Amino acid sequence: MNEDSQKTGPTRRAVLESGAAAGFFLATGLPAAGQQMPTARDHDDDAGTRIVDPVELTLNVNLRNYSVGVDPRTTLLDALRNHLDLTGSKKGCDHGQCGACTVLVNGQRINSCLTLAAMHDGDAITTIEGLAKGAALHPMQAAFIAHDGFQCGYCTPGQICSAVGMLQEAAAGWPSHVSETLSSPSVSLTDAEIRERMSGNICRCSAYPNIVAAIRDVAGEV
Known part of the structure; x- marks a missing residue:
């Protein structure tokens, strides 16, 4: 029996893996309480490869x-x-x-x-x-087209989905870093608010002014 087989405590690898897993789930959101996640199983195939x-x-x-x-x-x-x-x-x-x-x-x-x-x-x-309803575009999609809120278009799907979610957050009164109050029932979407709330979506073509205009249009803040 070798030295490794005599160890009864957790290995360094197990500790690192469990810590990384805990950090990942805390960062990305744990399943709702009581929700059962599917169980994964791993095993060796006939060639001894872990699958x-x-x-x-x-x-x-x-x-x-x-x-x-x-x-x-x-x-x-x-x-x-x-x-x-x-x-x-x-x-x-x-x-x-x-x-x-x-x-x-x-x-x-x-x-x-x-x-x-x-x-x-x-x-x-x-x-x-x-987002679209058949041939009818979502208002945010239509606004991005009307305000030319894209150039290469690669970031546009994420920008539009983020903007739709952001409007719902603002309507529910969720504050941002630039909000004047933390307890308002709703948020007035100024340009500063829109930019702060959309700061997680990067446009490498720098179409930001047009993106802000499109979101402001849909929010009724023009």
């Missing part, structure tokens, strides 16, 4: 249920793009810094590259493809 079995999920995306089997480490962004062929949500930095992957989950905007698909089994997910 992870897929988990079966039902993702409700744009009012449609999709049954998918994915690696439990698959992000929501990769599940949307690679498994459901919904490529409107873009992969930019893949680190939650650019906002190109923003989608709405249960009405709230999130960075889909920072959360696991397995955490959203049964949640109501809305992507850029689900």
Whole structure:
């Protein structure tokens, strides 16, 4: 029996992995209380290679249920793009810094590259493809076109989804860093408020003035 097999406490690797996992789930949002996440199983194949079995999920995306089997480490962004062929949500930095992957989950905007698909089994997910009603564009989509709120367009799906979620947050009275009060029932969306609330969405073409104008138009603050 070697020295490693005599150790009874947690290994350094186990401690590091558990700490990283805890930090990830705290940063991206734990499942709701009582919600059971799908269980992942790993095992060795015949060649001795460690493999992870897929988990079966039902993702409700744009009012449609999709049954998918994915690696439990698959992000929501990769599940949307690679498994459901919904490529409107873009992969930019893949680190939650650019906002190109923003989608709405249960009405709230999130960075889909920072959360696991397995955490959203049964949640109501809305992507850029689900904002329009048939041939009728969502008012935010129409405003971005009217105000020329894009150039290359790569960040635009995330910008629009983020703007839709942001308007709901402002209507509910959620304050921002520049809000004058923390207890107002609603927020007046000044240019400063819009810029602060949209600061997580980067436009490398610098179409920010037109983006602000489009959001202000939809918010009725013109």
